Amino acid sequence: MTPFGPAGAPREVTDLALDAATGRGADYADVRVVRRVEESVTVRGGRVESVVSDETEGVGIRVFACGAWGFAATHRYDAGAIGRAAAEAVRLARAAAPSLRHRVTLAERPRARGAYATPVREDPFALSLEEKVADLLAADAALAVPGVVSTASRYAAQREWKTFAATDGSFVEQVFTHVGAGIEAHAVRGGEHQRRSYPEARGGRWRQAGYEFIRELDLRGDAARCGEEAVALLSAPPCPEGPATVVIDPSQLYLQIHESCGHAAELDRVFGAEASYAGTSFLSPDLPDSRFRYGSDLVTLVADATVPGGPGTFGWDDEGVAAQRTTLVENGILTGFLTSRDTASRIGRPSGGTVRAESWNRLPLIRMTNVNLMPVPGMSLEDIVADTDDGLYLTTNRSWSIDDRRWGFQFGTEIAYEIKGGRMGRIFRNPVYTGITPQFWRSCDAVADERSFVMYGNPNCAKGLPPQCVQVGHGCPGARFRGVRMVAGR
Template identity: 45%
Template sequence: MKDLAQLALDTAKARGAGYADIRIIEARREDINVKNGAIGSIDESETIGFGVRVIANGSWGFSSSSQMTREEIERVATEAVAIAKASSTLQEEVVRLTPEPTVRERWVTPIMVDPFNVSVAEKLDLLYAVDEVLRKDEKIKVAMGYMSFFREKQLLATTEGAEIDQTLIRSGAGYSATAVDKGEMQRRSYPASFGGQYMSIGYELVRGMPLLENAERVRDEAVALLSAPPLPSGKRDVILESSQLALQIHESVGHPVELDRVLGSEANFAGRSFVTVDKLKDRFKYGSDIVNIVSDCTMPGGLATFGYDDDGVRAQRFHIIQDGIFSGYLTNRELAHVPGNERSHGCNRADGFNRLPMIRQTNICLLPGTWNYDDLLSDTDGGILFETNKSWSIDQLRLNFQFGCEAAWEIKGGKKATLYKNPNYQGITPEFWNSCDAICGDDAWQLWGIPNCGKGQPGQTAEVSHGCSPTRFRGVEVGIGNT
């Protein structure tokens, strides 16, 4: 593989590239789905291929292939340079990369149990056991269980001399129960919606989750939602449990601070951002004084935890929001200079060998506060506790949003009281984060994996994580459209 990588770099330089890199990626995936006591699907796939990225005449060029031959390596590298030269005829600005030290290193996701060494039979046995509990109530019409495992081996080599060999592994599992009765349908999921929980660890994730232990509660809550009232509209104090807050962070903090989006690269597809470049200089008040949000690609278990990004930049930790003040963008080597950074924050990643790297979200986490969870409930009498995302909507600038959840409870006497179905809440991003006045501590903090963040044209999927603990926001609009 290293010989093929060097051939690509030599070919690109000989054809006129000032810079070139090649990513050779071998990926393996396994997805298992059980539905209503039967196998819904078992999908296993393996892919291998390479992508060559170059700068020639000051512009980018890229080409890729799944044919791992010397002839194809030379052809693709030559094509990438030709594309760059053609692109330069429409050039508005010369591409310049912030400097990075040359590294030769190997990095592997730390795991205890390789998920690909665990039998499909063992995995199915657990999903069947959960399914049996979920369907013990006749009102549960659809029970779904999921497991997903992924491994990517990547070699990145550059004309600057970098040679980085990485192996990234992730595991995921979860389930949902859908109840139906008298024209009403409600769903509860565990441990989170949209497939459950995902982390960059091995099969120990699945063995360590209380999947079976929570199945009865999930089933009963799905059934209870059928007869629950809708959440009345009005302004209420709101507590978001951590998996819902993770998506709130994703949509109203993560995407708005992607620098390429800020500069307009996503404008035709997914919009721009209200976090314009002047807001960094002006110390924009993104949230209240207790809001501290970091990007951290070094934390154990994060889906965006790696040794190096696809620019060859070492994984980092930095503040996006510090004491409520906006403090930094997600950047790559190409755009880091725009806000005045001397180096990239290491956020450039691609979805496979046949896609160009772009700025992607990382492990973006709200740092824990000081509150005890039970004390927070007791201090929020009459407030609403939202759990488990069901839907979301946010405008083109990432300002106005609405989130729907699977369930919500009114808080009375420090406990969950009235259960509400189809609850939702609305807000404006900086107003919402400035209304934050209480964050639970380390003991309630949890890292949640989101394996399906979409961006770009052609579309790419990225795996990211968000860590947080239950958090309170004051005076939030809730229940719009429910009455």
Template identity: 35%
Template structure:
């Protein structure tokens, strides 16, 4: 039983929701998680997280306040409600959000799970990781390696002052593999998609991503990189694998389209955006092959849900259609402030942080080229896999990204491996150079487990799916070591 099954607690939360205010809500989050790591063939002590707490939000007389606590006693709940009420009074007349924007939704969501993770008992889960760890350690030049498996169970219950009730039960799985090879002062690391092969579900996710077969390839590629030359420098064509595309989407489409950035809320920390409110509906963000959706309905993707954390029902929308900007990533409150239609993307990382505008599942829709067609259309270029480094300015324009593993493309064929590959560009210029999008057979559903943003800071998972994509005439370069 989880806390959302606790009828008595729900009754008490309802009792504490004030009825003498314009609008109030209680958002309960109950999380349990287990992290298993086998590092250099040694089992690290299993780590369990149990976390539960509630945030009350009160809108009244043009003010908005929050009170959050993990003390679920009568005294604890009472203090949290008093805090929310006090802050609503303090901010009346000086707040940017004065109207309660929500209705009183009802509904449920449950992650699709074929085989619950706990069907495999702890010794079985550890043995799986020990097997992978042993397979990573295939050569003396592999100096560091690890296999990991985290699973999280997050149940949320949103109650509103006029009878709203949204219950959502999420089950997340995060497998990981890493091999670091070294020779002298040359160190190269290869990973299992740098944590991006994650999602909602159970043990079936491990099969979906080929977790059980990946270790030998990852170790072999780390070793291969030791002997590979540095990536060449120059302007050339670039094909990005899905596990690099997700980073490219996240940083140069997702963050710039966040409405709270556009409204300025994030300027002191996460940054602003080169996108302005007047661009929606007309700005050419990319070539006409670029189609980007906000899609919380993809089964098993990391950020699928039925309602955001303000209770707005979640629906699929095109944010960019045929290269033209359509909608921002903003929840109801931000949409009202900006006078724009947003999406259900007001999300909080847990009970102790208020919702802000976030990405959820943000996907590049497939095109019509096979992988071989993409490579075959390049005379001179590189094919890059798996992000290793990312940096972009606070307006989300000038970026520089690096990948773990690269291969040259020469006369339409993949040839030799190159190490330390990087590329740089400017967001919309880059997306306008998009000249090929992989077909549905190449479309890969993944996620970014740790997206940081907000003051107070919040870390949250976002889903991304993409085929491989081809970009023309990009500034590519290699390393020094």
């Protein structure tokens, strides 16, 4: 089966779209021809709850006319449908132009040419459904230790064929394969409910890879521990309140990065042009020039679309900008933003190549790639725990909340381990911590080395209206923070 539909090769479709757009007055146009297939399996309580498959394909046409963007899409590949979509995109751009507050210009980029494909050793879509279901059933059975009242095991895979072309001669073809899986056990006693997840909550851990990654996770091998800890948490004391030294495991720290760093650094939010899903940003465009201190000297954050296997890795973004590594915070100092061609031009910088769309029928937006906290040579995560006289070890996200400027936040984790004299001891239930973004990151006094660095993925990072969900990644080691406020959780 060919990746695309009845119009033939994607090049024929992109040529049709670009000719139609320029013929109707576009100063610049780009087009994405996208086909996407998905499958997911959920096992709950030892039984298959759902098996879902989906497929979608179509053409998205974006034009620049009269100094404004216009976008339209169609699921049909014939010349008539493509011509109508191109005409609609140009009409929308012209209609938007009079209301613009500033003239839009585009940062230059080299012409995009080439191909990219996710390295896959074991094709998840070629593997039999029976084998994938059997793996989940085995993990789910191992979760069901005495005292566990419900279990869930999930697997999902996505594959996307994407062809991008533009009126400047750009033409790239990319194929992305993402897989993810996770398990969770629930225990209940009276009004108390506890959950333990592996390898991460929120649907499990994702990677750009084949089914070999699911095998590497070894869901069955960690299942009994998850179940036992869920039961043990029912009898555990509540987490102490007040200021504390906390060591945060990568399974929680990645989400802290996502919510309080990644979204805050999106330049459209900084400009106030994007306000959906927890609002704008406390940052301003001039802060990199004023050496704003985002965190301690140990905190370096990079947006890297070149990391092998990263959920946010690609060859070119949806504006044809080549994948790159952009430093956002260097040794605690804010140095950059996640940008598009039009927002980058407003601050006099080249585009960072961070624009993507959920599908063919959505306008590309600034999105995180793989926003990573870089390891610091010198101490392993175990060394940091051993160096902590009195503190808490927090792991696996349970809940999160953040305000509309990405300033104040609150996170809950599934479990906390007491640290006394450099050793982890008893467990606490319902740990919750709160803070102010720059104060929190400035309190970081230890970042582990590469031995605990883990790449996590968020397959459903939501942004925009209508909402779009894309794959983003966050790699990080563990880290320690001083004076973090712990509050009552439940």
